[in-house]
Amino acid sequence: MLLPDLREDFPLLTRTVRNGKPLVYLDSGATAQKPRVVLDAEREFYEQHNAAVQRGAHLLAEEATELFEGARGDVASLVGAQSQEIVWAENATAAVNLVASGIGNASAGIGGDEAARFKIGPGDEICVTETEHHANLVPWQALATRTGATLRWIPVDDQGRMILDDLDSLVNERTRVLAFTHVSNVTGLISPVGALVARAKAVGALTVLDGCQSVPHLPVDVKALDIDFMAMSAHKMLGPTGIGALYGRKELLDALPPSIFGGGAVKVVTMEETSWQEAPMRFEAGSQPVAQAVGMGAAARYLAGVGMDRVEAHEREIAAVMRAGVAEIPGVRLLGPVGSADARDVIGVASIAVDGVHPHDVGQVLDDAGIAVRVGHHCAQPLHRKFGVTGSTRASAHVYTTREDAEAFVAAVATVPAFFGVN
Amino acid sequence: MLLPDLREDFPLLTRTVRNGKPLVYLDSGATAQKPRVVLDAEREFYEQHNAAVQRGAHLLAEEATELFEGARGDVASLVGAQSQEIVWAENATAAVNLVASGIGNASAGIGGDEAARFKIGPGDEICVTETEHHANLVPWQALATRTGATLRWIPVDDQGRMILDDLDSLVNERTRVLAFTHVSNVTGLISPVGALVARAKAVGALTVLDGCQSVPHLPVDVKALDIDFMAMSAHKMLGPTGIGALYGRKELLDALPPSIFGGGAVKVVTMEETSWQEAPMRFEAGSQPVAQAVGMGAAARYLAGVGMDRVEAHEREIAAVMRAGVAEIPGVRLLGPVGSADARDVIGVASIAVDGVHPHDVGQVLDDAGIAVRVGHHCAQPLHRKFGVTGSTRASAHVYTTREDAEAFVAAVATVPAFFGVN
Amino acid sequence: MSSLEQMYQQVIMDHAKQAHGKGLVDLNLIQVGESHQVNTTCGDEIRLRVGLEDDRVESVTWEGQGCSISQASVSVLHELVEGTTLSEAEATMEAFRDLMQAKGEALDDDREDLLGDATAFVGVGKYPARIKCAMLGWMAFKDAMIQARKDEA
Amino acid sequence: MSSLEQMYQQVIMDHAKQAHGKGLVDLNLIQVGESHQVNTTCGDEIRLRVGLEDDRVESVTWEGQGCSISQASVSVLHELVEGTTLSEAEATMEAFRDLMQAKGEALDDDREDLLGDATAFVGVGKYPARIKCAMLGWMAFKDAMIQARKDEA
């Protein structure tokens, strides 16, 4: 069930690359292209309404504030949250850090009584998984270092699936946080959110979901998933660079101390001390990425307009075409589940290793054919180490990806072994 | 010495407000309007070159990286820094927090041996001033709470000037950081940077300059000022929202631990531990505000093209017109230095208190006349408390501000007391 | 009448100059609630105290500084709700909130009657940034009522 | 010859397949330096060891994994600088860096002579992202030389 061809909406997709070749853009997992409505929303903001939000008493400030808060509502709707549960952040990485540093700050005595529930220290545990992007791993390592808590992780098997056999001992009464990705940016595997959340709830651990690769590609409802926090990035959701968002349950957000301190986030400031506003304001210190919020709101509306269930169906099919295609090429190894039955939990991505050819070299041959893919470890070194490779070549899709794009990828990969004389 | 009329370059300035009145935009201290070249640079990036930077091996990624790093160079040139000494941050607030949290993390054992020089704790002191914007005050309060260090501050007199009489005792051998603003966002006063830096150097304290209100308005050379760190925000420099930058001496940046953890900032990641890249990459975790960096670079080039010395002359003159004008209106009090001799250190700003009329009400009357100003405490509560008011009405200028704008402000303020029947 | 004049109607100017209910009163009642609210835009603060007895709002007093809109609004609030029943107070509160969200349009007659002098605030609804000012006292009232009723238990 | 073919010239393919100087050698010299470099894009690592004696680069060996460009480049590096004088090695290093920055243009004859097989890397200069790959071994060499000379003092 493919979507109609939406490339018309995306100005960049008409450009040509090496030697005038048409562009086949298969690097949406790194960053997506932007529809015209997003670019227009930003530009119109700058040309008609640009002003500091929330504080001004003039017309432009009122208009800017209305657009800014409206965008918050649009992003909230896309994921089933309340407006006030959406905090703007520079990117998904910053969103995860906001939670981790907030817990660190609570543990260091910042935030008073209401923050006490977040305090962690030696003897406490934080649990992640082996499939995490560095963005949802390194902040927790740092929190462990800072507080003396212990970091544990759920391992994955050689197809990249989380091994839940020891879940009950890995997530136990000492576990305070369980952080995991919704969709892997390397294998495209959809995580068993239900089982993980249930276990976290049973032991009273906070759940932090990395929604970077799910929110842009499938329907996500934070209330149905029953998670506590979720990070997302606009630039992967057809939105602008420079902005992302954190979803957090309101009562948690109102108690978590901030980790970026400054104007706008505060209630009363004396030279000696400061009290903070409620969420989301307490986390939005300094002038916010206002035009980008407006753009992210427009992107959320665009995605909702296409329909996230249709987006999901589209991306499953594109993934299937790419994965089935490369799996047949001798000397090419598909990372993650292989075979149509196993692949049913996979969306939007095909990462491969070509025997005897380094991913950089694979990428170079594809680039020469006008095909843009990502090479390297995709910020998931532990997972690649598990697969026994330092890097891979990843093709990733979005709403504008066509069957022809997927087929072009497969055809170009087939030329690689011969080019490097390895078959 | 006023600049030629540059309003043509700024699309928003042609719009009308309440009842079709032409807009008189005097809220540039909160956020500036953007010239067309900045908007075009962003749009062209999205339409032609958008891709993830630094990591891709395809043409778009190469182009995007070149633009992104080129912009870093443009921002560096504007302030006399080396490219690698410029770190992108979401805004100036984030830039200050990056330094404060980095010191906090070093003190909590993150960053290893090389970070040891930043460790602070009980007995150490951090010094700020009473004129600081919350962005350069609250992060230091939080650092003091986190580490047990003591926060001290340089007081200001009733005209808002820093009192340096006790400088030698306020900044002493225990002082590890001296953080202060270059230009006050309330009074427009230019700080005595030379004296403060000399004292900090004498005792071996790090200097952190808040360049938010200086970099957009006067020539700034970080090497000539001899400071260690400086924060700035693009949106006040005619650039996009959603991005700012930190200048830091390279050898300091290479040793300071990050405080936002994630991909791109790291060298080797295992499940157990992580090593970081050199600056600036180590501070740029996650997908960066790439289009915004390109826009900030364009803004830096635009400002350099106009010439920062000419910008300074322009803003001094606009400030002089506004300040002299309002000072003559009975019942209107000018915050900061009064009188032409005293005002020689003032740039771009006039903040006033109208006897018996709340700033919100003043702002409303101006808004009705099409004049956009800022009302409130402008994120400088301690300074307003010092002045004995909870808030003020601030008019602030930029390169596009004309003498007519300044005169319109003065004329409208003159109507305020009568409107509220207080004269 | 310009929008500005519609906002600063004489009633509002008068209340702002001569505010009612100003000065916290010590209450010898069982159900007393107090709330402190800050308008983070400008730093204005209001502390408001209510005393309930049986089913009635016996006393509403406050102290604080602010713009003419916030001062007039809390003054009118005092006039409107002191002495009413709890349910009348709630209805008034709701009507005022609706007025603020009406973007400058008048409410229906029933609710206009409830609001009395407070209908003069109709013009504020056109200025989103000022709605916060007008609501400051009412937020404090709402919160103080919750506090007071807690004492019930 | 397409840009791709210009990049992957036969010389490069050959060096990549049959890399020279691979395998760290224990050195019984006074001035030994070692450097470990990581290409953060892809995680490729190189460890390179140099041994100096008097004025000469006596030994250059390395270990590591990487793309054909990085492997071929360090293999060529080994061939070019092992056995040369320090100043020849510096000149070669500089010429290679210039070649990388020449955006695909050839250098002048003198420097081409210095570079020998390494001139085959001319095509890499057109691909900024791959310059890092080609430079990885040379960065390690530069750093290892600094380390080795530290032992001098």
Ligand SMILES: Cc1ncc(COP(=O)(O)O)c(C=O)c1O
């Ligand atoms: C002096 C000063 N410092 C810091 C800031 C904070 O800048 P931003 O809001 O862009 O983080 C501002 C602007 O609001 C300012 O005027």
Ligand SMILES: Cc1ncc(COP(=O)(O)O)c(C=O)c1O
């Ligand atoms: C699964 C996952 N998590 C986190 C991130 C980090 O997102 P960002 O770089 O926008 O902060 C990414 C994207 O790189 C990702 O794919």
